Amino acid sequence: MSPRHISFPAHGRSVITCLKLSNNRIISASDDHSIHVYSPDTGELIHSLKGHEGGVWAVDATKDILVSGSTDRTVRIWDLETGQCKHIFGGHTSTVRNLVIVKPETIEVERGGEMVKERLPTRPLIVSGSRDHTLRVWDLPRAEDVEYKCSSDSEDNEDNIAEEAENNPYHKFHLQGHEGAVRALACQGHTAVSGSYDHTVRVWDLVTGKCKWVLTGHEQKVYSVTLDVHRNFAASGSMDHTVRVWDITTGQCQHVLRNHTSLVGLIGLSPSFLVSAAADSTLSVWDPQTGEHLQTLAGHDGAITCFYHDELKVLSGSNGNLKLWDIRDGRMVRNVLTGIIGVWQVAVQGRRCVAALNRSDSTSIEVIEFGEEDEEWKSVPVALEAEEED
Known part of the structure; x- marks a missing residue:
């Protein structure tokens, strides 16, 4: 039975820069300045969020709140229920390239020489990274909070914007x-990790706003980062073809992973696997604890533009197709989509896969629902979005 x-x-014909599956919504953002919200069941356009005066390059969502950077x-x-823009934050002096909503979660932290469990951050935060070389941290407004809309415009100088x-x-x-420029960002608990075109990775404390570590070793621009605060490590991918795994408690490099022959633009992390994707048309699967190389996923004809992975599978997009792999043995299971010009973004939740792609010079979104009888779609159980505490 087909999915x-x-x-x-x-x-239209514009590039989709961001794609999210959240709270039974498909959220797509584009360089045409717009953000669209669709029903994943019917494809109906629920909202078109307009207001940005430039391309939208970063989005994140939680419950009925969407945050975007441009x-x-x-x-x-x-507000995703009404489609209204509730707040506009100014401060960056160049493109907002990435952002993360940081939700409170219970983590272990050192207090007075002892490890104790705390829920951090104490309320949800927004962390944004920019081509202006900096990051900014904001409280995520609650629904009942007073609206704030900055008065900055394109003519304002940097001093006015900072003020x-x-x-x-x-x-x-x-x-x-x-x-x-801050090209990559990952956040969890009270920690943020940023990767930059200055070849470094920085580790920040979101409680104090201080830089804890400057991680050096990459020889070229850093394009991707990922983070696991519970295991105290981060990983970064660079134009120097390598992936580096870092101990964020000591600032030391634990492993230098070498298998790619070009820019490592994407990395992802699950409990057992670290996956890197590169412009050399391959993906690599690693053991994040030991640094052991486990699999090379080869079969694409161009740079990997997007991927998703969990403990069982990898879904990867490139020129012409979207492929499904078994992460444990590296076997290519099937081509999920073919006959396309390129895949820009992919998102997965349970047995639902959403891809943003280019067909015949026009942009489309494809929703594929795999049923229980589709055994080739290996799926791990996923919980509904947690109701995070403020």
Whole structure:
């Protein structure tokens, strides 16, 4: 029996820069300045979120809140129920390239020489990274909080923009130190990890706003980072063809992973596997604890543009197709989509796979629902989105 498959047009001919599956919504953002919200069941356009004055390059969502970042240098907070923009945060002086909503979770921290469990951060945060070489940390506004919309515009100078941020009651920290664009960002608990074109990775404390470590070793630009605070390590991928695994308690490099022959633009982490994807058309599967190389996934004809992985499978997109792999033995299970020009983004939740792609010079979103009888779609149980505490 074939999986259920629907396809619908999205964003005309513009590139889809971001794709999220959240709270039974498909959220796509584009360089056409817009954000669209669709039903994954029917493909119906629920909202078109308009207001950004530049391409949208970063989004994250939780419950009925969406946060977006743009080349217009602003961070915007949207109500997904109504489609309204509730807040506009200014402060960055160049493109907001990445952002993360950091939800409170219980982690172990050292207090007075002892390890204790705390729920951090104490309330949800937004962390944004920019081509202006800096990061900013904001409290995520609650639904009942007062709206704040900055007055900065494209004519404002950097001093005015900085002053605007300082006057914002939701602004917490301005994280400075990178000497190049912040290209990659990962956050968890009270920790943020940023990767930069200055060849370094920095580890930040989101409670104090201080830089804990400057991780050096990469010889070229850093394009991707991932983080696991419970195991105290981070990983980064670089234009120098390597992946580095770092101990964030000591700032030391634990492993240098060498298997790629080109830019490592994407990395991901699950309990048992670290996966890296590169412009050399391959993906590599590693043991994150030992650094052992486990599998090379080879079969694409171009750079890997997006991927998803869990403990059982890898889904990867490149020129012409979207492929499904068994992560444990490296076997290519099937081509999920073929006859396409390119896949820009992919998102997976349970047995639902969503891909943003280019067909015949037009942009579309494909939703594929695998049933229980589709044994080739190996799936681990997924919990519904947790109701995080403020």
